Each structure stands twice: as structure tokens, then as C-alpha cells.
Amino acid sequence: MEANNPTSEKVEVEQLQNVAKNDLETSGVETGSDRAIGSFVDVDEKKVLRKMDMRLIPMLAALYLLSFLDRGNIGNAKIEGLQEDLNMTPGQYNWCLTVFFFTYAAFEVPSNLLLKKLRPSRWLPLIMVCWGVVMTLMGLVQSFQGLVVARLFLGVTEAGLFPGVAYYLTLWYCRHEIQFRQALFFSAASVAGAFSGLLAFGISKMDGVGGLAGWRWIFILEGIATVLVAASAFFFLFDFPETATFLTEEERAFVIHRLKYQGQVQLLADGTANQAQVAQAEEFKWKYVWQAFTDWQIWVNIFVYWSIVCPLYGISLFLPSIIKSLHYTSSTAQLMTVPIYVVAAILAVITAWFSDRVGKRSPFIIGFLFMMILGYGMCIGSSNPKVVYGGIFLVACAIYPSFPGNITWLCNNLSGSYKRSAGMAIQIGVGNLGGAMASNFYRQVDAPRYVLGHGLELGFISIGIVASVILIVSYHTINKKRDQKLANGEAAHYTPQELSEMGDRAVTFRYMF
Numbered sequence: 457m458e459a460n461n462p463t464s465e466k467v468e469v470e471q472l473q474n475v476a477k478n479d480l481e482t483s484g485v486e487t488g489s490d491r492a493i494g495s496f497v498d499v500d501e502k503k504v505l506r507k508m509d510m511r512l513i514p515m516l517a518a519l520y521l522l523s524f525l526d527r528g529n530i531g532n533a534k535i536e537g538l539q540e541d542l543n544m545t546p547g548q549y550n551w552c553l554t555v556f557f558f559t560y561a562a563f564e565v566p567s568n569l570l571l572k573k574l575r576p577s578r579w580l581p582l583i584m585v586c587w588g589v590v591m592t593l594m595g596l597v598q599s600f601q602g603l604v605v606a607r608l609f610l611g612v613t614e615a616g617l618f619p620g621v622a623y624y625l626t627l628w629y630c631r632h633e634i635q636f637r638q639a640l641f642f643s644a645a646s647v648a649g650a651f652s653g654l655l656a657f658g659i660s661k662m663d664g665v666g667g668l669a670g671w672r673w674i675f676i677l678e679g680i681a682t683v684l685v686a687a688s689a690f691f692f693l694f695d696f697p698e699t700a701t702f703l704t705e706e707e708r709a710f711v712i713h714r715l716k717y718q719g720q721v722q723l724l725a726d727g728t729a730n731q732a733q734v735a736q737a738e739e740f741k742w743k744y745v746w747q748a749f750t751d752w753q754i755w756v757n758i759f760v761y762w763s764i765v766c767p768l769y770g771i772s773l774f775l776p777s778i779i780k781s782l783h784y785t786s787s788t789a790q791l792m793t794v795p796i797y798v799v800a801a802i803l804a805v806i807t808a809w810f811s812d813r814v815g816k817r818s819p820f821i822i823g824f825l826f827m828m829i830l831g832y833g834m835c836i837g838s839s840n841p842k843v844v845y846g847g848i849f850l851v852a853c854a855i856y857p858s859f860p861g862n863i864t865w866l867c868n869n870l871s872g873s874y875k876r877s878a879g880m881a882i883q884i885g886v887g888n889l890g891g892a893m894a895s896n897f898y899r900q901v902d903a904p905r906y907v908l909g910h911g912l913e914l915g916f917i918s919i920g921i922v923a924s925v926i927l928i929v930s931y932h933t934i935n936k937k938r939d940q941k942l943a944n945g946e947a948a949h950y951t952p953q954e955l956s957e958m959g960d961r962a963v964t965f966r967y968m969f
Contacts, residue, residue, distance in 0.1 A: 496706065496709070496710045496713070498706070499706060499707060499710045501710075501714075504703065504707050504710060504711060505629075505633070507702055507703060507707070508628055508629070508700075508703075508711075509637070509640075511694060511700075511702050512625075512628065512637075512694065513637060513640045513641060515689060515692050515693055516621050516624075516625075516641050517640060517641050517643070517647075518685055518689075519580065519584060519617060519621065519685070519686075519689060520617065520618065520621060520641060520642065521647055522584070522588075522678075522681065522682045522685055523584075523587070523614055523617045523618065524772070525652050525655075525678055526587060526588075526591045526610070526614070526678060526679065526682060527556065527610065527614060528652060528772040529652055529655075529656065529674055529675065529678055530552065530553065530607075531772065531774060531775065531777065532652055532655075532656035532671075532674060533656075533671035533674050533675065534549065534671075534777060535777060535780050536656065536660050536663075536669070536670050536671040536674065537669055537670070537671055538671045541669055541671070542597070542598070542599060542600055542603060543599075543600070544600045544603075546899060546900040546901070548600045550895055550896050550899070551604065552600070552603050552604055552607050553607075553895030553896075554892045554895045554896060555604055555607050555608050555611070556607045556608070556610055556611040556891075556892075556895075557611065557888055557889055557891045557892035557895070558608070558611065558892065559608050559609075559611030559612045559615065560611035560612075560614060560615045560885075560888055560891075561611075561615075561885040561886060561888050561889050561892075562615070562885070563611070563612055563615035563616065563885075564615045564616065564619045564881045564882075564884055564885035564888075565745075565878060565881040565882060565885055567579075567583070567615050567616030567619070567620060567881070568616070568619050568620055568623055568877045568878065568880065568881035569745070569874075569877060569878065569881075570616070571616065571620045571623065571624065571877070572623075572873070572874065572877050575695045576620070576624055576693060576694075576695050576696075577689075577690065577693035577694060577695050578690070579616070579620070580616070580617065580620060580621070580624075580689065580693060581686045581687070581689040581690045581693065582686075583613055583614070583615075583616045583617060584617065584682060584683075584685070584686035584689065585682075585683055585686040585687070586613040587610055587613035587614045587682065588679050588680070588681075588682030588683035588686055589679070589683065590606060590609045590610045590613055590679070591610065591675055591678060591679030591682060592675065592676050592679030592680055592683070593606060593679070594606040594607075594610070594675040594679065595668070595672040595673065595674070595675035595676035595679065596672070596676075615885075618884060619880055619881045619883075619884040619885065621641060622638065622641075622863050622867070622880055622884065623867070623876065623877050623880050623881070625637050625638060625641065626867050626876060626880075627696055627697070627715070627873075628697055628711070628715075630714060630715060631864075631867070631868040631968065632812060632815055633812050634812070634864050634867065634868070635808045635811050635812050635817070635860055635861060635864035636805070636808040636809050636811075636812045638808065638860035638863055638864050639804045639805050639807070639808030639809075639857070639860040639861075640805060640808075641860075642804065642856070642859060642860040642863075643801040643802075643804045643805055643856065647797065647798075647801055652793070654791070654794060655674070655677075655678065656674055657791055659673050659674050659677055660673075660674070697711040697712055697715070698712060741874070744872055744874035744875040744878065744959075745874065745875070745878045747872075747875050747959070747961075748870070748875045748876075748878035748879035748882055749878070749882065751870075751875075751879060752930075753866070753869060753927065753930070753967075754866065754870075754879050754882055754883055756923050756926055756927055756930075757862070757865070757866045757883055757923070757927065758882075758883055758886050758887050759919050759920055759922075759923035760821065760862055760865075760920045760923045760924050760927070761862055761883055761884075761887035761890065761920075762887060762890040762893075762916050762919070762920065763825060763916045763917045763918075763919060763920020763921070763923070764821075764825075764855060764858050764859050764862055764920065765859070765887055765888060765890040765891060765894070766890045766891075766893060766894040766897070766912075766913055766916045767828055767832075767851055767855050767894070767913050767916075767917065768855050768859060768891075768894075769890070769891040769894040769895060770894045770897055770898060770909060770913055771848070771851060771852055771855065774898040774906075774909075775793050775796070775848065775852075777898070777900075777903075778844075778848065778898070778904075778906060779792050779793065779845070779848075781903040781904035781906075782841035782844060782845070782904060783841065783904075784841075792845070795849075796848065796849050796852045796853075797852065797856075799849070799852075799853055800852045800853045800855065800856035800857075801856060803853050803856065803857050804856040804857040804859075804860060806857075807820055807824075807857035807861070808857070808860055808861070808864075811861060811864075815968065816968075816969070817861050817862075817864060817865035817868065817968060817969065818865065818924055818927070818928050818969050820857065820858065820861050821858050821861045821862055821865065821924060822921060822924050822925075824854040824855075824857055824858035824861075825854070825858065825917050825920055825921050825924070826921070827850060827851075827853070827854035828850070828851050828854045828855065828913075828917050829914060829917055829918075830847075830850060831846075831847040831848065831849070831850030831851035831854065832847065832851060832910045832913055832914050832917070833847070833914075834846060834847030834850065835847040835848065835851075835906070835910045836905070836907055836910045836911065836914075839904070839905060851913075863880070863883070863884070865927075865968070865969075866879065866880065866883050867879075867880055868968045869931070869960060869967045869968060870959070870960055871959035871960035871962075871965055872957075872959035872960070875959055875960075890916070893912075894913075897909035897912045897913065927969065928969045931967035931968075931969040932969065934967060935966050935967055938963050938964075938965070938966065941963045942963055942964065946963050947963050947964055950962075950963075
């Protein structure tokens with residue numbers, strides 16, 4: 457069912473209400489009243505969504521802003537003298553970037569499983585305090601070896617935030633409205649890019665204060681800021697809709713209801729309602745994790761993820777150096793990164809709104825991948841600083857809208873709470889190994905053209921386009937087969953519990969593309 461079809465939405469809501477009532481009655485649960493089972497005639501859905509947006513998104517965006525700021529500020533520190541002060545070769549500097557992603561990728565799946573079992577309002581701030589301490593201490597390292605160890609620990613402590621928050625949002629919002637919220641949250645990365653340049657420009661003026669170089673103060677002050685925000689997050693984060701104090705009892709029931717029954721009812725060929733799959737199993741079983749590891753779509757989607765994340769980290773880690781290599785001063789290079797990220801953030805939010813509105817993900821993703829090809833083509837094809845800057849501008853403006861779209865596309869097509877948790881962590885964890893690759897794309901010996909780095913980015917983008925087409929064709933084929941099976945009454949062969957445990961492999965589930 458398309459998210460933008462008012463008629464089908466009305467039919468679906470009526471069906472869901474009947475299914476919920478029948479499900480509760482047959483299970484022996486005391487319903488109390490019609491409103492308790494899903495009529496919710498007095499609930500203003502838009503008001504509830506605004507409440508959730510105001511209470512959840514700003515704090516989550518602040519957490520991710522600091523996360524992206526802390527992992528990427530090494531690029532700002534580099535042009536302020538980090539490499540020279542620690543007597544590092546260009547190869548050693550690239551290794552400092554690379555090792556972060558090894559531990560970052562390894563700890564994402566365990567962290568997401570812990571997030572589901574523990575309280576998000578405790579787990580997320582806790583890991584944030586840990587990485588804030590690591591970031592602060594990074595400002596005191598005295599050698600290449602010390603910086604490597606610090607980056608390894610930064611990967612461990614930061615691993616749980618992005619996949620955790622991306623999954624956490626799916627516990628609050630339905631799949632036809634999630635990309636807009638993912639984009640609001642992820643746009644913090646764009647703001648972090650702009651903020652990083654401004655901060656580095658200001659903090660670098662502290663060079664010599666306390667006997668410390670300016671690049672050290674970048675790490676120290678941004679690390680302290682992370683710890684302070686983490687301390688406040690303990691009091692401002694909420695766990696799950698069931699316990700949200702900012703919602704009334706009726707609103708909490710409504711949010712739980714709409715999440716539990718979203719997208720699980722399909723119309724049969726004769727127009728009657730299929731009431732087979734009505735809920736997702738919530739009890740943890742290792743088979744849900746295994747289902748995620750063996751799901752073909754996750755591994756194909758990872759290639760799409762790489763086509764976006766490789767340019768993302770290439771830009772975030774090397775943009776100041778690339779601009780400086782165009783013969784701008786360090787301070788000018790820091791400031792010239794700001795407008796790129798601001799425009800990218802705005803475009804990400806606008807694109808997400810349209811994507812949710814039309815209920816499509818892939819057309820926007822593929823369109824922006826072609827936009828990246830154009831941008832990198834400009835960078836490779838010209839040595840004119842203005843043309844190169846324009847090409848980088850295009851690339852960044854394509855990366856930031858496509859990234860939340862890709863994350864949302866997969867989470868829309870994973871059904872079952874624990875499978876979705878593990879699947880998103882696999883996508884982001886393995887996908888972020890692309891960051892390890894991208895951190896070695898841009899070598900100092902290739903400056904100022906960086907033809908090798910730009911060329912490798914183009915290769916990954918091309919692979920991503922092919923993977924996107926494979927997903928689209930596969931989803932379309934599977935949906936058509938399930939439509940036929942549903943019309944033939946195959947859903948009647950399964951109990952609701954069996955269909956529930958099958959998740960997105962059930963005949964009642966439809967992939968979004």
C-alpha cells in the first residue's frame with residue numbers, strides 16, 4: 457500500500473482496528489473500551505507526532521552532531537599541525553583514520569542488541585560519556601602510537617550511537633514517516649561539518665595557550681563539550697513509547713497500536729481483508745539475529761551504503777585538506793567548508809519530506825548517486841579551484857540527502873523488532889568499513905588533483921547504482937509473487953503467530969522501493 461494514497465490508508469485504518477479488536481478478544485486480553493482497542497477517535501495524530509518530534513529529535517541530533525564532530529575533527533587538526541607535531545608520515549596519518557573503523561564496525565551489532573535490552577536513556581548517554589573522555593585525552597597524545605590507540609578506543613565507544621539511534625527511531629515512528637525524522641537527525645552531521653570548520657577556526661587561535669598547540673585544544677574542548685551534553689542526556693532522553701511521560705495514556709496506546717499493526721494487513725483480490733499477520737514477536741530469540749545475518753537484501757544494500765559512505769568519509773576527513781591544497785590558507789579552508797554543509801543539511805530535510813510523502817526511497821537515492829558522479833567528474837576534469845570547489849559542493853549536497861534515505865530503505869524492509877535491530881547494525885557496521893577504505897583514498901602525494909581518490913569514489917558509486925537496481929527488481933518481483941499467493945488464499949495456511957515470526961518473509965509483507 458502506498459503511503460500517499462488517502463483511500464487505501466482509510467481502508468487500512470478500519471481493517472487494523474478490526475484486526476486489533478479480534479486479536480485482543482481471541483487472546484483473552486481485557487479491552488475495556490473501544491478506544492482502548494484502537495478507535496482513538498479523540499487522538500490528534502499530528503499533535504502526537506509533533507510532541508514526539510519536539511521531545512526526541514533535538515536531543516538525538518545533538519548527540520549525533522557531537523559524534524560526527526568528534527570522529528571527523530582529526531581532519532581539522534591535521535591542517536593545524538597535528539601530523540608535523542607528532543612526526544607522522546602521510547601513511548601513518550591515514551592509518552590513524554583507518555583503525556577507527558575496525559572497532560567501530562565490530563561493536564555495532566552487540567551495542568544495538570544491548571540497546572534493545574537496556575534503557576536507551578541510560579545506554580546512549582553512557583557510551584557518549586566514554587567517547588567524550590577518549591576525545592579529551594586524545595588532545596594529550598605524544599606519538600603516532602598514542603593516537604592510534606586513542607582512535608581505536610574512540611571507535612569502540614562511538615560504535616553504538618548511530619545504529620542505535622537509527623533503530624531507536626523505528627520504535628517510535630511508522631515506516632512511511634521515518635525518513636523525514638532520520639534526515640532531521642542525520643542533518644546534524646551536516647551541521648557538524650559546518651560547525652567543525654567554524655570551531656576549528658576559532659579554537660586554532662588558542663595555539664600556545666597552556667603550552668598546548670591549537671590542534672590539541674580542538675580535541676580537548678570538543679571532548680569536554682561531549683561529556684557535558686552526555687550528562688544532560690541522562691535527563692532528557694526517553695526510552696520507549698510505553699513509558700513516555702510526555703504523552704497521555706491514550707496517546708501512548710495510540711502510538712503502540714499504530715506501530716504494532718502498521719503495514720500488516722493486505723486486501724485480497726476479492727476486496728476482503730486479510731487478517732493473518734497482526735503483530736511482531738518481541739521476545740528475544742537468537743534466530744532473529746541469524747535471520748538478519750542471512751538476509752540477502754542486507755548484504756546487497758551494503759553495496760549501496762558503501763557508494764554513499766565512502767564519499768561521505770572522503771569529504772568529512774579530507775575536505776579541509778582538499779580545499780587547502782587549492783592554495784587557500786588554513787583559516788580560509790576551514791571557513792569554506794561551512795556553506796557546503798549548511799546547504800547539504802537543508803537539502804537532506806527537504807528530500808526526506810518528499811520521499812515520505814510519495815512513499816518511495818530508491819528514485820531519490822539513485823538520482824543523488826548520479827549527482828555525485830557529476831560532482832566527482834568536475835573534480836577530476838579540471839584543475840580550476842572554483843570548478844573543483846563546485847564539484848565538491850555537488851557531491852556533499854548529494855551525500856547528505858541519500859544517506860538517511862538508504863538507512864530508511866532497509867529499515868522499511870526489515871520486519872520484526874530484533875531482526876531490524878541486528879540488520880540495521882550489520883548494514884551500518886559492515887557498511888562503515890567503507891570509511892576504512894575511504895580514509896586511504898586521498899594520499900598527500902596525489903594533491904592537489906587527487907585523481908586516484910576521486911576515481912575510487914566514482915567506482916563505488918557505480919557499484920551502488922547497480923546494487924540499487926538489483927534491489928528494485930528483486931523487491932518488485934517478490935511483491936508480485938506474494939500478491940498472487942495472497943489472492944490464492946495462501947495466508948490461511950499459517951497462524952498469526954507463524955506469520956508474525958516470519959516477519960518480512962511472510963506472504964503478507966510488502967517491500968518498499
